[in-house]
Amino acid sequence: MKRIKKHTFYYGSLLILFSVLTFLGCSSDDGSPMQGTEGEEPGETIVSPEDKLPLITIRTNGAAILDEPKIDAEMTITTADVDSYTGKIGIEIRGASSQMFPKKSYGMETRDADNEDYDVSLFGFPEEEDWIFYGPYSDKTLVRNKLIYDLSREIDVYASRTVFAELNINDDYQGVYVFMEKLKRDGNRIDINKLKDDENSGEDLTGGYILKIDKTAGSNLGGGLNDQNSFTSSHAPMNSSMGQTIDFLYEYPDAEDITPEQKVYISDYVNQFENALASEDFADPELGYAAYMDVDSFIDFFLLNEISNNVDGYRLSTYMYKDKNEKLKMGPIWDFNLAFGNADYCSGGATNVWAYKFNERCSEDYWQVPFWWDRLLQDPVFVTALKARWNTLRGSTFSTGGIHDKIDGYVKTLKDAGAIASNFEKWDVLGTYVWPNNYIGNNYDGEISYLKNWIDDRLIWLDGAIDGL
Structure with missing residues (x-):
């Protein structure tokens, strides 16, 4: 199991200093940094397999991933230390303004042995071929998209199904991602009639x-x-x-x-x-x-x-x-x-x-x-x-306490996996302005506190503003 050095550093002894230097230079066998969680005491923690985020490993056989078209690659999904899916894919960089960030988001389609589009069920989502690896970068909480999509589905309005994962491309760890469904016409996504090219009257x-x-x-x-x-x-x-x-x-x-x-x-x-x-x-x-x-x-x-x-x-x-x-x-x-x-x-x-x-x-x-x-x-x-x-x-889904509970659940999932520390080791943006941040927290907990406080104030204002319409 992966051993993870803690993030709270005490400089009272050479032994601890040595541990810190060792931590900065280490990486795990799967290509991702050793993971840890802010605020813990010195020492080592073992992350159990069931607490780890799914690890998505992409291999492009030396080819660069382009904006378009999709290039051929292979993907393995590892869940709780077990490879749960392996197959061919096509992958490309996606997004508009987000392409300015070094942490890219990707569009992906699953393919069969003949490299043809292939519907599969990933992470228990309904079978499809088109998927997205969304890489939160300017959103330092890592949770904004997942939060609103979950809220939407809970009020019975379809939004993309999502799951947190970590991404590794050609042995280069890319951080925390949100694996999600691409929006498209499908019986389990945007459920509308399939309009054919001969249906014109x-x-x-x-x-x-x-x-x-x-x-x-x-x-x-x-x-x-x-x-x-x-x-x-x-x-x-x-x-x-x-x-x-x-x-x-x-x-x-x-x-x-x-x-x-x-x-x-x-x-x-x-x-x-x-x-x-x-x-x-x-x-x-x-x-x-x-x-x-x-x-x-x-x-x-x-x-x-x-x-x-x-x-x-x-x-x-x-x-x-x-x-x-x-x-x-x-x-x-x-x-x-x-x-x-x-x-x-x-x-x-x-x-x-x-x-x-x-x-x-x-x-x-x-x-x-x-x-x-x-x-x-x-x-x-x-x-x-x-x-x-x-x-x-x-009185239900949009209650202040309910939204806080959702955020707390996301944070626990990410911290238990050590994924927050790993992500911000890869992308050292905490305490730094990334366009278009309105708030710059010195640490991850500060970013989460800002999000919660912002939501609290927003809900109070909306209560009055909607009532006054």
């Missing part, structure tokens, strides 16, 4: 579709926003000052596969929804927005973004979908690493502002929030339903 044409408000990634048929990969809203974002527009990317079917008829249908549907929402009859249940959108999904999406004051909320990494013969739904949520007070711009660190009013604070930012949310909150029926949902959730 009648009822078949009504779904399913996935749209996204986001930056473009990869070539995406020419790069940037264009009429091949997206369509533009006819309604300008409120309070914007630079002539910005809201654009909807074709996520499913994607830009390469969606047919002209399908483009026309989904863009017309969104346009009809926006026109109804902007009209004088917007609150009419038959003529207004409710005829086009699933109200409950919009409310839950709003609350998840507001509870975390997600500085990217509503304007980036924003998914929506429409199934066959159904209304437009918001979600699933995605990418909250800058939420919960972890951004120092546009009031991202504040606990007493509305996230949906981003445009008022940063009218010159290229990525703006659609007018939808201001308009919805002008309807007393929508506000009444929003208040009722908030009050219900505050």
Whole structure:
């Protein structure tokens, strides 16, 4: 079993000094640093196999991992010191602004012996082929994305299933990662109809579709926003000052596969929804927005973004979908690493502002929030339903104590595994500004305390702000 040197150093004797120097130079047999936990007494601790995080080992046979395309590699997952999965994969670097960080995130697909896409169940998640290794870097708590996704699923709104793991690439330890499901059309993920390229009329044409408000990634048929990969809203974002527009990317079917008829249908549907929402009859249940959108999904999406004051909320990494013969739904949520007070711009660190009013604070930012949310909150029926949902959730999933318990559970899992010490040995960022940190803690416990205190203040403010709508 792995022996782990402790992190509290006492310099009263040469023996302890020698132990510290030995610790700094050691690595374990699996290529990861010797692990430890802050605040313990000098000595050695044995981490039992069941307390270790799963270790994901990737071997690329000398090839560099690129932004795209995916390269061939092999993956082994070791759980409790036992290899629980071994197989071929394709892997690439993923992300947009996060690619500036030295700790990369990766997209991965599982493959069979013939190197073809292959659905498998990993960590007990439903079988699929597309997965993500998310590497928290600017989020020094390591838990923000996992927290919000867990909260979402607990209120019966699908979000990516996740598990903490450690990643090793070509014998180079990469730290703590969150292994998660990629958002895609699937019966166990975004559960909508599989729209075929020959379904171009009648009822078949009504779904399913996935749209996204986001930056473009990869070539995406020419790069940037264009009429091949997206369509533009006819309604300008409120309070914007630079002539910005809201654009909807074709996520499913994607830009390469969606047919002209399908483009026309989904863009017309969104346009009809926006026109109804902007009209004088917007609150009419038959003529207004409710005829086009699933109200409950919009409310839950709003609350998840507001509870975390997600500085990217509503304007980036924003998914929506429409199934066959159904209304437009918001979600699933995605990418909250800058939420919960972890951004120092546009009031991202504040606990007493509305996230949906981003445009008022940063009218010159290229990525703006659609007018939808201001308009919805002008309807007393929508506000009444929003208040009722908030009050219900505050008595259960969104209770202060319940959220604290979740965070404490994550921290215990990471500390019991010695993974916090290992991660920050690899990435020495504690006490250092990493864009766009609003708070810089001197140690990991300080980062966790900030997160908890921020959430406490946020919940109190939201209680009053929602009640006053």
